[in-house]
Amino acid sequence: MKALVLAGGAGTRLRPITHTSAKQLVPVANKPILFYGLESIAAAGVTEVGIIVGDTESEVRAAIGDGSRLGLEVTYIRQEAPLGLAHAVLIAADFLGDDDFLVFLGDNFVFGGITEIVRRFTEQRPDAQVLVTKVGNPSEFGVAELDREGKLIGLEEKPTEPRTDLALVGVYLFTPVAHTAMRAIEPSARGELEITDALRWLLDGGYDVRAGEISGYWKDTGNVADMLEVNRLLLETLEPAVLGEVDPDTEIVGRVRIEPGARVSASRVVGPAIIGAGTVVTGSYVGPSTSIAENCLLRDSEVEFSIVLADSVLDGVHRVEASLIGRNVTVHVTRRVPVAHRLVIGDHGWVQLPN
Template sequence: MKALVLSGGAGTRLRPITHTSAKQLVPVANKPVLFYGLEAIADAGVSEVGIVVGDTADEIREAVGDGSRFGLDVTYIPQDAPLGLAHAVLIAQDFLGDDDFVMYLGDNFIVGGITALVEEFRAERPDAQILLTKVPNPTSFGVAELDEAGVVVGLEEKPKKPKSDLALVGVYLFTPAIHEAVRSIEPSWRGELEITHAIQWLIDGKRDVRSTTISGYWKDTGNVTDMLEVNRSVLETLEPLQEGTVDERTEIIGRVRIEQGAKVCGSRIVGPVVIGAGSVISDAYIGPFTSVSENCRIEDSEIEYSIVLSGSSVTGVRRVEASLIGRDVEVTPAPRNPSAHRLVLGDHSKVQISS
């Protein structure tokens, strides 16, 4: 069995961060989202991985390398444009060959991994197996319709009038039957080859398509709100560690991870919080669910429920929260300009000016 990991999207919903960085490499608890998926694939016993890459290919290659750090053998598959999930399967056919495979969207996050799902698929080998979860906004996802027996009878991509609230999670398992399906469908109104259409083709052909509905935690980290929520979820499981230096004036409360080379002085840190290697925290408050990457500086400031990427500084700022701060960013107070009132008043006017 092989894995196909999709890492070619543009990440428009995470701009401006993704103008200069691949969305799959934005860190959650100081580790790129993509790495969590690769670790889940390795844990499931799959070692041969094809990574579909686009405009950010060089950055993905530099971060992942040959995959050996994850116990994987990685092959990179260039995609000229993001033309749909089924298109990714189409261009990966030479890599996939006649093997079963798991397709994993590189910006998705699933707590608990995919080992049980992969084992179930290996044991029973339906033509396709999809993962579903209930969502409050099904119009934003691919949506599955099940009959009374729980059998998948239809799929729609981002329907205006959804037939259920069951969205497709970004993990799919296929036998080689999917290759004929992706060759048989036409582009959608979006100009993309939709994987939902390919799976529908299998359903219409009376092939064995099964679903598993999960109640655990899943997020598509395509926007800032979801990215912060995933960061919160991962930090909930944080194991405290102190490899950096902390002075006697600092108060540490709860689960806090201070990585090697980090320095904390005169500050109050309330976990769960992770402070990256080489970062300096001085006379600051770091509140719960905050990840500070490597080589950052937080000084005379307060920050909570946020992600700060590498090389950035927040100095002299009263309060920052629910924020995603990119790499090499400087956040400082705005200058205080003298204020004055300029008035042109008619006769007998009455004016009240707050002091």
């Protein structure tokens, strides 16, 4: 079996972060979300991986390289425009050959991995296997319809009026017959070759397409709220360790990891939390569910339930929570200016100000 991992796309729901970074490389618990998927693929025994890349190809290549440090053999496949998941399979046909394969969306997170999923597919070998889970906003996903016995009977891509609340999880498994389906379908109204249309083609043709409801936790990390929730969940499993410097005036509470080269002084850190290598925290409070990346500076500040990316500064800020702060960002307090705000905000930014 081979794997096809989708790491293109514009990441519009994570702007302005994704104006300068691939959405699949935004870190949770100080590791790019894409790496969790690749690690789960390797753990399932699948080592040949094709990565679909777009405009952020150079960044993805720099982060992953040849895949060897993840136990993988990586081939990069360029998709010139986001023309759909089925289109990604079509352009990867030479790489996939006649092997069974799985498709994994690079910004998806499956807690517990996919080892059991791959094992069942390999043993039973239906023509295709989809995974579903109940969601509160099914119109934002591909939606599956099952009969009373749990058999898959219908699929829709982001319907305005969903028939069910069962969303397709971003992991699909196929035998080579899928290539025939991908070639047979036409672009949707969105101008994309939809994987749901290919699955429906297989269903209509009498092929064995199965659906299984995922038992573990799954998230599509396409927006800030979901990124923060996955970050919180992963930090709950963090292996605590103090590998950097912590002075006697600092209080460490709970599951906290302080990476080598980090320095924490006169502060309080309440886990689960991680402080990256080379980061300096002084006179500050770092609260639960917070990831501070490498080479940051927190001085006289408070942050909780947030992700702070590399090389950023919080200086005299009270209080930051439920936030995603990008790389090389400086947030500081200046003197109060009545009825005025001074803002430098990137395209598609979102700012909340008090009355």
